[in-house]
Amino acid sequence: MSHAESQDYxxxxxxxxxxxxxxxxxxxxxxxTGIPMLAASxxxxxxxxxxxxxxxxxxxxxxxxxxxxxxxxQSTFQRAIAATGIxxxxxxxxxxxxxxxxxxxxxxxxxxxxxxxxxxxYRHPKVRLxxxxxxxxxxxxxxxxIAIMRHDTRRxxxxxxFITTPGYLSGPGTREAAGLPPDTGPFRVVSNLxxxxxxxxxxxxxxxxxxxxxSVEDVIENTGFDLVIAEEVESNPPPTEDELQLxxxxxxxxxxxx
Amino acid sequence: MEVIQSGMGTLIQQPxxxxxxxxxxxxxxxxxxxxxxxxxAVSRFIKDGDYIGxxxxxxxxxxxxxxNEIVRQGIKDLRVAGQGVLELDMLxxxxxxKELDLTYIGLEVYGVSNVLRREVESGxxxxxxxxxxxxxxxRFKATAIGVPFIPVRSMLGTDTLKYSAAKVVExxxxxxxxxxxxxxxxxxxxxxxxxxxxxxxxxxxxxxGFSAELARSSKRLLISAExxxxxxxxxxxxxxxxxxxxxxxxxxxxxxxxxxxxxxxxYRRDESxxxxxxxxSKDPQTTESYLDKYIYSVKDxxxxxxxxxxxxxxxxxxGGE
Numbered sequence: 001m002s003h004a005e006s007q008d009y010x011x012x013x014x015x016x017x018x019x020x021x022x023x024x025x026x027x028x029x030x031x032x033t034g035i036p037m038l039a040a041s042x043x044x045x046x047x048x049x050x051x052x053x054x055x056x057x058x059x060x061x062x063x064x065x066x067x068x069x070x071x072x073x074q075s076t077f078q079r080a081i082a083a084t085g086i087x088x089x090x091x092x093x094x095x096x097x098x099x100x101x102x103x104x105x106x107x108x109x110x111x112x113x114x115x116x117x118x119x120x121x122y123r124h125p126k127v128r129l130x131x132x133x134x135x136x137x138x139x140x141x142x143x144x145x146i147a148i149m150r151h152d153t154r155r156x157x158x159x160x161x162f163i164t165t166p167g168y169l170s171g172p173g174t175r176e177a178a179g180l181p182p183d184t185g186p187f188r189v190v191s192n193l194x195x196x197x198x199x200x201x202x203x204x205x206x207x208x209x210x211x212x213x214x215s216v217e218d219v220i221e222n223t224g225f226d227l228v229i230a231e232e233v234e235s236n237p238p239p240t241e242d243e244l245q246l247x248x249x250x251x252x253x254x255x256x257x258x
Numbered sequence: 259m260e261v262i263q264s265g266m267g268t269l270i271q272q273p274x275x276x277x278x279x280x281x282x283x284x285x286x287x288x289x290x291x292x293x294x295x296x297x298x299a300v301s302r303f304i305k306d307g308d309y310i311g312x313x314x315x316x317x318x319x320x321x322x323x324x325x326n327e328i329v330r331q332g333i334k335d336l337r338v339a340g341q342g343v344l345e346l347d348m349l350x351x352x353x354x355x356k357e358l359d360l361t362y363i364g365l366e367v368y369g370v371s372n373v374l375r376r377e378v379e380s381g382x383x384x385x386x387x388x389x390x391x392x393x394x395x396x397r398f399k400a401t402a403i404g405v406p407f408i409p410v411r412s413m414l415g416t417d418t419l420k421y422s423a424a425k426v427v428e429x430x431x432x433x434x435x436x437x438x439x440x441x442x443x444x445x446x447x448x449x450x451x452x453x454x455x456x457x458x459x460x461x462x463x464x465x466x467g468f469s470a471e472l473a474r475s476s477k478r479l480l481i482s483a484e485x486x487x488x489x490x491x492x493x494x495x496x497x498x499x500x501x502x503x504x505x506x507x508x509x510x511x512x513x514x515x516x517x518x519x520x521x522x523x524x525y526r527r528d529e530s531x532x533x534x535x536x537x538x539s540k541d542p543q544t545t546e547s548y549l550d551k552y553i554y555s556v557k558d559x560x561x562x563x564x565x566x567x568x569x570x571x572x573x574x575x576x577g578g579e
Contacts, residue, residue, distance in 0.1 A: 058464075070527070074464065085467055090391070117417070122421060128378040131340070131388065133364075134391040136418050137412045177415075
């Protein structure tokens with residue numbers, strides 16, 4: 001095993017490793033499609049063997065020996081605690097049992113609202129994207145949500161074209177006013193340039209740490225809105241040799257995602 | 259109850275719950291043999307303009323043999339509960355979809371659906387109404403419960419709600435805003451299962467997705483099964499029956515019925531076939547060639563399986579349970 005830091009990795013690998021470190025042992029985590037699946041698989045192998053993964057179509061507590069490709073696939077309930085259905089999972093989230101929700105999206109705004117529905121005007125879309133799926137439900141019901149995104153000015157925008165999944169909507173108190181469960185909302189945004197949080201009062205996105213080789217200016221330049229900058233911006237460590245070896249050698253051997 | 263907000267989306271299907279009760283009242287309760295072919299089931303029970311839904315989805319326990327038959331018969335102007343992958347891609351590719359209650363149509367690991375993009379961006383799909391996955395499933399649940407709507411805490415505050423047909427009201431008990439989603443009653447539901455008897459009693463292995471809810475919100479229900487078993491097999495494990503016979507109108511034997519999707523414990527997904535579709539779907543002409551090769555030019559599911567090849571299918575099989 002090697003904890004040595006690696007210099008040689010792809011952006012996707014950095015995203016997976018960073019997200020994985022946010023997945024804590026003995027917590028419940030709603031795992032969306034794509035990068036969250038790889039991050040969960042890595043977390044179980046590295047530091048969180050009892051991470052209880054929850055997949056929207058009914059897989060609860062699977063041991064991710066095999067990488068899920070689909071959120072309803074057999075590996076989402078392989079050696080699991082329970083194989084139920086979407087209602088059970090969504091109702092569990094709505095009752096307040098799911099601590100973390102891991103999501104992706106095409107656009108994100110300063111309040112962490114996510115778009116995965118359309119680019120452009122809704123009635124005459126430039127790009128019709130897949131739609132909410134379980135995204136809106138994860139962002140509505142999980143206690144804390146973590147978005148995983150590529151970082152550029154087309155994705156980090158002042159205003160998303162469509163609010164698919166609720167972040168802090170238009171600022172402090174607006175989630176509660178809309179009827180969403182109190183004390184829920186975006187917690188972190190993991191990008192290939194930074195780890196971001198949300199300012200406790202203004203609920204605007206706040207730079208917490210930069211990824212290796214990235215400056216605060218780089219992050220500002222690639223963000224399409226004014227970021228709150230934490231008093232002390234930390235440096236996020238790069239992936240370790242161990243993490244990369246697991247990712248490449250075991251988790252995604254076929255290179256489906258990486 | 260004060261309505262605080264109404265989604266701008268149209269109600270594609272009315273939550274006519276009393277009519278649904280009447281419908282269920284006249285459905286046969288006798289144990290009758292409902293076995294038939296895909297061709298017969300689709301022509302007897304699905305017509306142009308129907309509102310249909312499928313379960314589970316595209317690459318997982320999906321009624322692909324039935325969907326392919328819908329495409330083969332060209333049943334058009336369909337209104338569809340839009341939660342899917344390959345199955346809805348096929349219907350969209352053949353331009354058979356007129357209206358969509360849309361929660362997710364995409365290719366998962368392979369990204370956005372090319373045919374969804376073409377059909378929606380061109381306006382060939384006339385109407386999209388947005389929902390979340392839980393939102394649409396809870397709509398089925400409302401029907402399954404037998405009530406016209408169900409209160410949920412999804413979709414609140416978002417454009418997903420704004421472009422849905424949901425309503426936000428002030429909860430008469432807590433005073434907080436709450437989202438009401440209308441019961442979704444399907445003209446036809448299509449579900450693929452591991453085993454069923456000839457009457458339609460159906461059992462599923464692994465996660466049950468939203469099969470229980472979709473089955474109970476369908477006026478007509480077509481069940482395709484990997485295996486038709488004796489009624490006694492069902493009776494030995496009644497706790498596994500998710501769909502009882504009286505909900506079911508047709509039972510179709512369809513080994514590899516979910517191909518190229520997976521069927522847990524039976525066979526894995528066919529990655530090369532899925533990739534072939536992903537590539538083909540990028541261009542209208544190659545899309546048409548794919549439909550021609552795998553649907554229009556084959557007579558039925560049996561011929562489709564012969565085209566895929568028994569050796570290839572054998573390779574997809576998973577070891578014993």
